Amino acid sequence: MSETSENHVSMRTRLPSFIRRADPAVLTAFGCILLLLFLGSLYSSNFLSPDYLLQQLKVASFLGVVAAGMMVVILLGHIDLSVPWVMTAGAMMACAVAGFGNTGSVAAIPVGILCGVAFGLLNGIGVAYLRIPSMIVTLASNVVAQGLMVVYTGGFSPQDSAPPAVRWLATGAVVPGLPNAILVWLAISAAMVFLLTRTAFGRAVYGIGNSERAAFLSGVATRSVVMIAFVVSGALSAFGGVLLAGYASKAAQAMGDAYLLPSIAAVVLGGTSILGGRGSYLGTVAGVILITLLQSILSVMQMPEAGRQIVYGVVIIAMLLLYGRAPPNR
Amino acid sequence: MTPAETPPPLFRMEGVSKRYGGVRALEKAQLEVAPGRIHAILGENGAGKSTLIKIMAGVVAPDEGRILLDGQEVTFRSPAEAAAAGIACVFQELSLIPDLSVADNIVLSNPPRRFGMIDRGAQRALAEEALARAGAEDIHPRAAVKDLPLSRRQMVEIAKALASKPRALILDEATSALTAADVAKVFAVLKRLREEGLALLYISHRMHEIAELADTCTVFRNGRNVATFTAGSRSNSEIIEMMIGREYSNVFPPRQPVAKPAKAPVLECRNLGWTDRLREISFSVGEGEVVGLGGLEGQGQRLLLLALFGVLRGTTGSVLVDGSPVTISGPAVARKPPLAMALIPEDRKTEGLMLPMTVRENLSFAALDRVSRGGVIDRTKEEQLIDDMVRLLEIKTAGLDIPVGTLSGGNQQKVVIAKWLMRKPRIILLNDPTRGIDVGTKQELYQLLRRLAQAGAAIVFYSTDYDELIGCCDRVLVLYDGRVVRELEGDTISERALIASALNVEAGQEGSAI
Numbered sequence: 001m002s003e004t005s006e007n008h009v010s011m012r013t014r015l016p017s018f019i020r021r022a023d024p025a026v027l028t029a030f031g032c033i034l035l036l037l038f039l040g041s042l043y044s045s046n047f048l049s050p051d052y053l054l055q056q057l058k059v060a061s062f063l064g065v066v067a068a069g070m071m072v073v074i075l076l077g078h079i080d081l082s083v084p085w086v087m088t089a090g091a092m093m094a095c096a097v098a099g100f101g102n103t104g105s106v107a108a109i110p111v112g113i114l115c116g117v118a119f120g121l122l123n124g125i126g127v128a129y130l131r132i133p134s135m136i137v138t139l140a141s142n143v144v145a146q147g148l149m150v151v152y153t154g155g156f157s158p159q160d161s162a163p164p165a166v167r168w169l170a171t172g173a174v175v176p177g178l179p180n181a182i183l184v185w186l187a188i189s190a191a192m193v194f195l196l197t198r199t200a201f202g203r204a205v206y207g208i209g210n211s212e213r214a215a216f217l218s219g220v221a222t223r224s225v226v227m228i229a230f231v232v233s234g235a236l237s238a239f240g241g242v243l244l245a246g247y248a249s250k251a252a253q254a255m256g257d258a259y260l261l262p263s264i265a266a267v268v269l270g271g272t273s274i275l276g277g278r279g280s281y282l283g284t285v286a287g288v289i290l291i292t293l294l295q296s297i298l299s300v301m302q303m304p305e306a307g308r309q310i311v312y313g314v315v316i317i318a319m320l321l322l323y324g325r326a327p328p329n330r
Numbered sequence: 331m332t333p334a335e336t337p338p339p340l341f342r343m344e345g346v347s348k349r350y351g352g353v354r355a356l357e358k359a360q361l362e363v364a365p366g367r368i369h370a371i372l373g374e375n376g377a378g379k380s381t382l383i384k385i386m387a388g389v390v391a392p393d394e395g396r397i398l399l400d401g402q403e404v405t406f407r408s409p410a411e412a413a414a415a416g417i418a419c420v421f422q423e424l425s426l427i428p429d430l431s432v433a434d435n436i437v438l439s440n441p442p443r444r445f446g447m448i449d450r451g452a453q454r455a456l457a458e459e460a461l462a463r464a465g466a467e468d469i470h471p472r473a474a475v476k477d478l479p480l481s482r483r484q485m486v487e488i489a490k491a492l493a494s495k496p497r498a499l500i501l502d503e504a505t506s507a508l509t510a511a512d513v514a515k516v517f518a519v520l521k522r523l524r525e526e527g528l529a530l531l532y533i534s535h536r537m538h539e540i541a542e543l544a545d546t547c548t549v550f551r552n553g554r555n556v557a558t559f560t561a562g563s564r565s566n567s568e569i570i571e572m573m574i575g576r577e578y579s580n581v582f583p584p585r586q587p588v589a590k591p592a593k594a595p596v597l598e599c600r601n602l603g604w605t606d607r608l609r610e611i612s613f614s615v616g617e618g619e620v621v622g623l624g625g626l627e628g629q630g631q632r633l634l635l636l637a638l639f640g641v642l643r644g645t646t647g648s649v650l651v652d653g654s655p656v657t658i659s660g661p662a663v664a665r666k667p668p669l670a671m672a673l674i675p676e677d678r679k680t681e682g683l684m685l686p687m688t689v690r691e692n693l694s695f696a697a698l699d700r701v702s703r704g705g706v707i708d709r710t711k712e713e714q715l716i717d718d719m720v721r722l723l724e725i726k727t728a729g730l731d732i733p734v735g736t737l738s739g740g741n742q743q744k745v746v747i748a749k750w751l752m753r754k755p756r757i758i759l760l761n762d763p764t765r766g767i768d769v770g771t772k773q774e775l776y777q778l779l780r781r782l783a784q785a786g787a788a789i790v791f792y793s794t795d796y797d798e799l800i801g802c803c804d805r806v807l808v809l810y811d812g813r814v815v816r817e818l819e820g821d822t823i824s825e826r827a828l829i830a831s832a833l834n835v836e837a838g839q840e841g842s843a844i
Contacts, residue, residue: 199705200698207695210684217641217675217682218696218749219665278686 023279025271028322029286036293043301054179060292061185062244064285066259067266068192069236071284072229074267075196075209077276078127078134080233083263085145086119087256090238091162091245092149098163105163112166112242113235119145120234124227134230153253161250170246181243188236192281205229209276262291265316338401340365340529341386341417341498346395347553348381355381357553358395363498368520368530370540370561373550374573374626374796374829379533382550383500386531387419388412413439418496420488420504428476433457435475436490460493461486465519481512488516498529505539517543535626537566537835549573566835574825582801583780585820593617594653596788597757599638601647607633609812611647615757615788620779622803622823623792625832630812631792632676635759638790639673640664651757665696665753672696672750676761678739682746685735689727690716692734692745697752719748724774740771747778758782758789764798776802796828810834 040047066083073080094112097104119141126137152158172180196202204225207215216222240259245251270287272279294315298308339362348356356378363369373379384390385397388406396403399415406412409419426435433453434441442452457471466485475483484504491499501520505513520530520543534540540547544561549572557572564572595614602611608630615621623631637645640658648655651669658664664671675681683692693716694701701712716730723744727737734745743763750758760779764772779802783789793799799806800823808816808831816831818824 198707198709200702200707201705203691203695203698203707206687206691207684210687211680214675214681214684215695217639217661217673219661220695220698221662277684 023271023283026280026283026286029270029283029290032319033286033290033293036290036297040293040297040300043297047297047300054177054182056292056296057185057289058179058181059296060288061179061181062240062247063259063262063266063292064185064288065188065243066237066240067263067284067288068188068281069233069240070263071192071267071270071272071279071281072196072205073134073233074264074272074274075205075276075279076226076229077209077212078226078229079264080123080138080230080237081135081260082119082123082138082142082145082234083237083260084254084256085142085149086116086234086237087241087244087259088251088254089119089145089149089241090115091241091251091255092152092158092160094166094242095158095160095162095245095251096152098166099160105165108163108166109169109239109242113239116234116236116238116241117231118234119238120231121227123234124230127230128223128226138230149253157253158251162245162248166242166246167249168246170243181247184243189281189285196281201225201228206277209273209278211277261316262295266291269316269319339363339398340400342398342401343382343385344396344398346382346385346392346397348385348390348392354553356385356392359550359553359555361548361555363529363531364546365497365529366524366527367545368524368532368543370544370547371531371533371550372540372547372569372573374832377550377573378553379550380502381553383419383502383531383533386412386417386498386500388417410439413494413496416495416497417500418491418494418498419500419502420484420491421502426475426483426486426490429474431472431474432461432469432478432486432489433471435486436460436471436493438490440494456493457489460489463492463519463523464489465515481508484508485512485516488519492523496528498531499523500531500533502533503535505534505536513539535833537569537833570826570829570833573829582798583777585780585804594650596652597638597790598650598653599647600650602634602637602649603646604633604637604642604644607812608637608645611809611812611814613807613814613817615790617786617788618783619805620783620789620791620803622799622806623790623809624796624799624806624818624828625809625815627794629809629832631809632761633812634809635673635761635790635792638664638759639671665755670753670756672753672755672758674746674750674758674760674763676765678742678746679735683734683742686733688731689725689734689737689745690730693719693730693749694752696749700753715752719752722751723748723778738768740767743767743771743775747775751782756787758787760789760791760793762792762794764793764795772798796825799823799828800825808832 037047046052066087070080070083090112093115094108097111098108122141123134123138126132127134168180169184170181174180174183196205204215204220204222207218207220208222208225212222237256241251241256244255248255266287267279267284268274268287269290270279270283270285272283294312298311303311341363343359343361345358345360346356347354347358359378359382361382371379371382381390385392388409388411391405391407397406398404404415406415427438430438436457437453442449442456444452454471461467461469461471464485466482466489469478469482469486475486478486488504505516508516520532524530532540532543540561546558547561547564547569548558549556549569551573595616598614600612603609611634613621623634625631633642636642638649638658640660640663649658650656656669658669661673663669664673679685684695694712697715698707701708701715719725720727725744725748726741734742737745747763764775776798779789779791791799791803803823804820806818806823806828807814808818808828810832815834818827818831
């Protein structure tokens with residue numbers, strides 16, 4: 001094993017330093033983005049217009065916020081399947097609170113996020129303390145969230161519309177021409193990079209993802225780290241839902257359903273190991289943009305829905321085959 | 331048949347060698363196993379016994395040498411091929427699936443089929459027959475294995491091995507989980523199987539069992555078979571003599587006389603217990619003292635270290651640090667002052683390190699709370715501590731940002747030790763830290779241990795290498811079956827004394843010849 005890894009190292013030292021430092025998966029993801037844009041531009045020159053690109057980034061920012069939380073959980077070697085209805089719950093609760101006049105309007109965003117925190121706590125306690133597999137716990141809490149929202153709305157579309165603050169956050173522009181949603185995504189991204197690379201929590205996340213046993217024996221409070229990660233994921237899912245409600249002006253049933261697979265795919269396409277322990281946040285950003293562009297190009301090409309789904313699925317599988325698997329020397 | 335005349339061998343190994351990396355496990359080993367005989371294999375830890383069995387059972391392939399069955403050369407590419415050739419194994423670690431029934435387990439590898447489906451009637455009949463042959467008719471074939479006590483499970487294990495109608499049966503520590511009554515039963519079964527003409531290979535550390543059962547004994551040492559003799563022709567003490575006899579290849583730093591401390595010992599255990607695996611363990615470690623844990627593998631040494639580090643739940647008895655009782659609820663508590671403990675775990679690849687992570691990240695992983703403020707890592711401070719450690723332990727690495735998995739075994743182990751020394755621990759627990767590392771690094775570690783002790787640390791050092799215990803430790807506790815059976819001090823720590831107490835026999839005792 002040592003021989004092959006030495007060869008590997010010496011081969012990599014010949015590359016320029018900025019490429020050497022970057023994860024090959026991240027480079028591939030960015031390469032694919034360029035390729036998609038190129039293919040799109042062959043179809044129509046609009047694909048390279050600043051308007052189109054900004055619009056794509058804005059759409060990507062909702063997925064980006066959700067995928068940021070998902071990444072922390074995946075780095076631990078777990079998964080959060082409660083994304084769809086935690087998003088919806090966050091959005092609906094934020095809109096509902098807004099119905100209570102001015103105070104409600106102010107409280108809308110925090111309440112939406114708190115909703116996600118609550119579901120994150122539920123997931124975290126289940127996984128970290130009760131040792132239930134994350135796939136089961138989060139799937140169950142997704143259904144619980146769904147049930148609660150159906151009870152709340154009576155099964156109909158909720159009447160409350162998104163408060164102005166929420167709409168401004170999603171569609172307004174502090175910097176002219178740059179939608180706020182993109183700024184929000186940027187801010188969250190900066191926070192994530194800091195969290196994952198500069199804090200003891202971030203190190204612990206990678207450590208647990210690689211070997212929970214080694215992390216535990218090193219004296220890391222593994223259970224609280226796992227719980228906090230699920231809380232972060234829940235909070236960011238709900239926040240993504242709130243932003244989406246602002247974008248669409250209101251919350252709707254099943255509005256988060258389209259975000260589960262893309263958020264996982266974005267993280268994994270960005271080079272994060274689905275088994276945990278490896279991956280950089282930059283890769284997740286690339287994965288989010290890649291998936292958003294793919295969806296957009298397929299719909300612009302007016303491919304029928306069924307064909308779009310098939311192409312979308314096949315592309316994801318192909319990319320995972322390409323580089324999403326763990327290297328053999330793990 | 332008289333014991334003196336040996337029938338032609340059923341199974342024969344000629345010049346079989348096996349290396350794992352740089353470690354040679356077997357070196358030109360010879361072995362003949364005859365039908366209708368019970369052949370005992372003896373040897374201390376790492377003598378090559380388990381590798382020998384694994385080769386016979388087709389689990390590992392030998393690097394060189396020939397294996398002959400009935401005089402025909404054979405190659406086993408898998409355990410299934412060995413089983414087809416008539417070789418069955420009863421392992422020490424149980425290989426049963428707890429949620430399946432006894433009958434399911436017994437016919438697991440080759441269930442009787444009818445029209446492609448499992449023939450449950452035939453399965454039950456087969457299981458009943460196998461259980462009867464193993465002398466365990468009292469076990470119901472439909473009982474779930476998980477509901478059986480450990481000793482009954484071991485009987486099922488034996489029945490499972492017999493179900494394949496083997497010609498050679500290997501028993502590796504098969505009686506260690508059994509009660510005395512069951513042992514007697516198993517012995518009766520084994521003797522009957524011998525009458526039936528099976529070749530039996532029996533590995534045990536219990537000398538009296540071998541004395542009772544074996545026809546022939548072979549002693550292994552350092553991967554070689556050093557002697558084969560008829561059972562009963564050698565005394566215990568002669569056998570122990572054969573098991574020793576390694577050259578001292580390591581240089582140990584001189585022991586410093588430890589002044590009898592006036593204050594309370596740094597670490598003290600009183601009647602420490604955990605389930606039935608650790609029993610009434612009491613000892614103390616003073617400042618500057620290196621206390622070794624000896625004995626055969628799996629006698630509770632590893633569990634004792636885990637218990638001290640707070641990993642095991644439900645321990646009984648008490649642990650005192652500096653004379654006051656402490657509750658150690660987990661590594662997170664153990665590593666912090668006032669305990670300031672460190673555990674160098676058994677398996678550095680899964681327990682000590684995160685192999686894909688960088689050398690830097692691994693080094694500071696256990697000390698992140700010391701190099702960060704408010705959860706944010708102070709990179710300058712981290713860098714400085716890491717540099718100190720790399721220099722102190724002379725860790726050879728091409729850089730701090732390469733995966734730790736690319737380092738050599740010895741340097742990986744240094745990283746594990748460095749990551750704990752960064753916390754300046756007062757109590758250092760080491761679980762076989764020199765396993766699989768080169769001689770040079772070993773010697774550096776011995777020096778380091780002594781320096782740490784002189785600087786006031788209390789060290790508990792488990793090693794499977796007797797030389798290390800003799801060379802490094804001020805005192806050695808020998809464990810057997812979860813108990814401290816002997817405490818050796820100073821010049822009384824000798825290989826002979828260690829092996830004798832590890833086997834739980836008196837070295838000087840000549841009477842119970844086997």
